[in-house]
Amino acid sequence: MTSITPRDRRRLETGVKQALRDTSLQLALLNHQVGARLKLRDADFDCLNLLSRHGPLGPGTLAKLAGLHPATMTGVLDRLEKAGFVTRDRDPGDRRAVVVRTPPGRGREVLGLYAGMSDAMDEVCAGYSAEELAVILDFLQRAAAAGNDATAGLAG
Template structure:
């Protein structure tokens, strides 16, 4: 590893943070366009993404992950269910509770809208070695964890 001065390290770190902000903004804009094509509001699409990432969740857990008030979550779930993106089922472990699941029928439609980005990302990743991809993956996971921590602190 090459040694750099503290000033150069700060400059490089600032470049990483700027690039991450730009990437985050572009992904947010892509998500907005995909959500618009699907007829979903941004918050609704965010919740659908959270369900795809975390699997079936109770409405309260989903509201907490999304940073939404439980009453707001009711409206989000009503819209997602009406559009066929989710179902609300009784929790088999607790018949009083409800679990929200994504509907596989509309999943292919969502994936299709991301096909262009996925192809572009495959091309970018092809230019990196396995070791470099491992470092990039580690960095992005740590950046996501930092974002979750910062968000939780702001939410308190």
């Protein structure tokens, strides 16, 4: 690999940070559009995404992950349940507890709205070798972990 000056490295690091901000903004705008198509508020759609990512969760855990007050979570879950995006079921491990889950089938509707982005990302990824994709994956996972830590620090 060619050696670069400290100044060039700072420029690259600044470029990476700016590209992450741009990507974050574009993904947020895409999520807003998908949420609007589904007639969901932003917080409701965020919770649906968290359930999709983490699987069934208790309402308290979901509230914590979403950074929402438990009373706010009740309203979010009421709206999502009414729209058929989630169910609240008794936790088989603790009959007093409730677990929120996404019913089968509704996920296809959401995924369909992301089809254009998914296809575009397939094309982007096709331009990289497996080794390059491994480095990109590592970078994105580490960036997500840093974002998680920063969020936890602010929520603190």
